Amino acid sequence: MALYVYAITADDHPLDLDGLTGVGSEPAPVRPVVSGPLCAVVSDVSETIRPKRRDLSIHNEVQEHLMSGGPVLPLQFGYTAPDESTVEQVLQKDAEGFRANLERLGGCxxxxxxxxxxxxxxxxxxxxxxxxxxxxxxxxxxxxxxxxxxxxxxxxxxxxxxxxxxxxxxxxxxxxxxxxxxxxxxxxxxxxxxxxxxxxxxxxxxxxxxxxxxxxxxxxxxxxxxxxxxxxxxxxxx
Structure with a gap:
């Protein structure tokens, strides 16, 4: 199943995702995909996500919730990946850049x-x-x-x-x-x-x-x- 990706954080981010559900007509729980020192925050989707008011609101709410717990790299609305393996590969490939960005944006x-x-x-x-x-x-x-x-x-x-x-x-x-x-x-x-x-x-x-x-x-x-x-x-x- 495809994944909708909200943001990237460090693996030690508190996340606190309990009770959060994601975008789409059948909202799935928001959950982490961890790869080494990084974590992508995602939810399962079975449809093309378009910029409807409800989904835009949920996208923003998830990111703002994550911001309250530490640095995040927010993704623009609509970013999806075909599976967890693809997400993990991206995190591994660009790990150094993601970690540098998280450090630079921390506390801001x-x-x-x-x-x-x-x-x-x-x-x-x-x-x-x-x-x-x-x-x-x-x-x-x-x-x-x-x-x-x-x-x-x-x-x-x-x-x-x-x-x-x-x-x-x-x-x-x-x-x-x-x-x-x-x-x-x-x-x-x-x-x-x-x-x-x-x-x-x-x-x-x-x-x-x-x-x-x-x-x-x-x-x-x-x-x-x-x-x-x-x-x-x-x-x-x-």
């Missing part, structure tokens, strides 16, 4: 930060603070029919939006990175202008959360700051 959790900005608030700021944008806007409002005006104003506002959001994103990253052991910045998709993850050690967690809360309050009008975590360290598994 991932926090994911996103930020977006209200377009209307940002537009008002640009028109009030940028002399050129304000002048072009006033010409349009006064009835100037120059056909280049809308294009010129639109291009100027687009540049200003990019410059201002890049600067704001850099400032936020600079303020939070000192609390992290590692961080990674991703390309943000609209409406967000910031999308990055931090690997935060447990002994810096409270200071990090305090700093994030202060930033969220002080960041300014029209900016939404969103924090998700603690999470399994998906972004930092090498």
């Amino acid at each position: 959790a991932e926090y994911h930060v996103r930020a977006s900005q209200d377009e209307e608030v940002l537009l008002r700021q640009i028109l009030s603070e940028d002399d050129e944008a304000r002048a072009l806007n006033e010409r349009m409002r006064s009835g100037d029919i120059d056909p280049q005006l809308p294009l010129s104003l639109g291009e100027l506002i687009a540049r200003q939006v990019q410059v201002r959001q890049d600067a704001l994103a850099s400032g936020l990253i600079e303020a939070l990175v000192p609390f992290a052991r590692e961080h990674t910045v991703r390309r943000a998709s609209e409406p967000d202008f910031l999308n990055f993850s931090l690997l935060v050690p447990d002994d810096r967690r409270e200071a990090f959360l305090t700093a994030e809360g202060n930033l969220a309050r002080e960041i300014g009008d029209g900016v939404e700051f969103r924090l998700n975590g603690p999470l399994p360290p998906y972004s930092f598994v090498e």
Whole structure:
């Protein structure tokens, strides 16, 4: 029977899997597959696992449960292996890398930060603070029919939006990175202008959360700051 694989841990992880059942329409008990110094946490599956809400939730719950007991290498949703022998072979083949990753990620959790900005608030700021944008806007409002005006104003506002959001994103990253052991910045998709993850050690967690809360309050009008975590360290598994 195929196995659904949730995570990899060290063989001395407490696991405490009693009562946990896994993904699928006929949930099987979550159990370990041990190979040398490593353990894969799995459950039996007899079907193709698709990203349904229930199964996504169970996948996350198992990983969060494991995190409470020690370092884990979380696998992305949907990873399966044909049998225990295949799992054991993978653990044996990459044992050195898995053990190094577990040591590096020990005592840490991932926090994911996103930020977006209200377009209307940002537009008002640009028109009030940028002399050129304000002048072009006033010409349009006064009835100037120059056909280049809308294009010129639109291009100027687009540049200003990019410059201002890049600067704001850099400032936020600079303020939070000192609390992290590692961080990674991703390309943000609209409406967000910031999308990055931090690997935060447990002994810096409270200071990090305090700093994030202060930033969220002080960041300014029209900016939404969103924090998700603690999470399994998906972004930092090498």
